[in-house]
Amino acid sequence: MSASQCEQGDYKAITLSENIPSAVKLNEEQHLVDQQDKGRWTKQLAFVGYGATMGSAIPAGYCVGVMNSPAVFMREWCNQTLIDRYDWHLSETGINILWSAIVSVFLISGAIGSLTGAKVANRFGRRSSYLYCGFFFITSAILFFTCRMMRSVEALIIARLLAGLAAGLSTACLPMYLAEVAPLSMRGALGVFCPIGLTVGVLVAQILSLRTVFGNADQWHIALSLYIIIVLICYAPMKYYPESPKWLYIMKGDKEGARQQLEKLRGNVDANVIKREMLAMEVEANVESQASSYGDVLKDPKLRLPLILVCAFQGGQQLSGINAVCIQVVSTDQLL
Structure with missing residues (x-):
């Protein structure tokens, strides 16, 4: 056996001996997290959880359910608008195709948003991806509100496309963001915020789009754009939303920034709690480097x-x- 082979064998043996205590330590630390760090609601964590859910999940659900009740009036408006602007007289089949396009473009762009959400969140950060969702939601709401006054079917289609993109990004980035800012023992609790927000959004949309409320021939554009109110309220304090400590640690290598965000999110907790979470992120960073x-x-x-x-x-x-x-x-x- 050559000297180089002996050195390689010794190196592997040393690495293995170092990894075994690390694995044991990880299990011990994980056990301590499970037993000691039960997690608790802090003002910052509640602010992030409810604010992010109301600002992205509820509008996403709202855009899914709002098209139901005013559909008849919107179809008539689309048909009349095309006649007035372009002198296009669509048959019933043509109107059905146009309406199907308006409805389905939301789902198509939603699929694109959800499939690209992870890459967007990894590249720009969980907080920034949430900001992009807000931008798309606000822009689409403005187009929804103004398309009737502009007599533009094109604006309606673009609004649906942007709303779908925002909804897709929300369903991909919001659960990731909430899971990473929550303590380990509370990730399940915050994980259900996104589907609950979507359901609440559909419910609110069904109520506000009733014909006796805003879902009539004169106010359907208001029904489509009302979610902008909650989006503006939730995105106004955007600078107070913390970045994901996990993203800062693993993706950016900013250990000190991750520690600062953890301290803000956890409030007045024992320093060992922060230390254990930092250790867990360090181990996860090593795992990420060997991802399959x-x-x-x-x-x-x-x-x-x-x-x-x-x-x-x-x-x-x-x-x-x-x-x-x-x-x-x-x-x-x-x-x-």
Whole structure:
């Protein structure tokens, strides 16, 4: 055996001996986190959790449900607008195709937003990605409100596209943001904020878009844009929203910045709590550097069943027709 081979063998042995205590230490630290750091609500954590949910998840759900009740009046407006501006006389089939495009562009851009959300959040940060959602929501709301006055079907389509993009980014970035600012023992609690916010948004949209409220021939544009109020309220104190400590530590390598954000989020806690979370992020950073590819995940038998279950739940939810119920129930009822 050569000297270089001996040195390599000694190096591997030393590395292995160092990794074993690290793994044991990690398990001990994880046990301490589970037993000692039960997590608690602080003013900063509650501010972030409720503010981010109300500013992104509720508007996303609102945009899903608001098109239902005023659909009849919006179709008539689209048809009349095309006649007045372009002298286009659409058949019933043409109107149906146009309306389908207006509705479906939200879902298409939503899919794009959700698929690119992780990359946006990793590159620009969780807080900045949340800011982009607000920009798209506000812009789309302005277009929703002004499209009727401008007599522009194009503005309505662009507004739907931007709203879908914002909704897709929200559903991808918000759960990530909330999970990373929450203590380990509270990630489940904050994790349900996003789906609850979406559901509340659909409910509020169904109420405000009733024909006796704003979902009539003269006020449907108000119904479509009302979510801008809650978006502006929640995004006004944007500078007080903390950045994700995990993103600062793992993606930017800013250990001191991550520590400062943790101290703000956790409030007056023992220094060991912050130390344990910093240690957990350090270990996770090492794991991230050795992350597997999509192919490795698909080939791993241990991950195959969880992956199938997750895909089955998500696919089953979408195939249940929930989007058709929220968006097209009025039109479907008329056909029946």
